[in-house]
Amino acid sequence: MLIKCNLFKYRCGKCGTNFEVPVYLAGYGNFLLRSYASDEMAWLNAIASHAFKEGSKLIKAHPKVINLKSNAQSNIVQDIIGSIYDKNSQGNDFGINIDPKCSHCGEQKTASYEEVQPSKLVEIDVQPITSNHWDNLLESEKKSLVDELLTKY
Ligand SMILES: [Zn+2]
DSSP states (O other): OEEEEEEEEEEETTTOOEEEEEEOOOOTTEEEEEETTSOOEEEEEGGGOHHHHHHHHHHHHSTTTTTSOHHHHHHHHHHHGGGGSOOOTTSOOEETTOOOOOTTTOOOOEEEEEEOSSOOEEEEEOOBOOOHHHHTSOHHHHHHHHHHHTTTO
């Protein structure tokens, strides 16, 4: 599907190279996901995604999360929810908050970013993310996966 994005200028936190990448700004509940160790992107419509509903419910009900304020809960959901979906072609996770890959050194560590001025729209072709793996898990396996994703908190 074709998605209209705004062009942003990122500065790499490792080598300082500036590079331009599309960033999706508009639209509540829609996310452009990036992946680790590649330039692959995927599209997530969170409102239409059954896996998102199930995953975020399990994350928010987890003992480590349940007593946090709702915006802190949402931040954690955004941080880890990509990992419940199917991985990219190289077996790496997609994620909402993954930094784009530096065009020079390949690092995914952003020093700063800003919209290119004057603003510039670009259209990118991106596939909706799939959740086949998650959909086939038992309820207990879904809980274990969420446990695992929350160990860093
Ligand atoms: Zn770099």
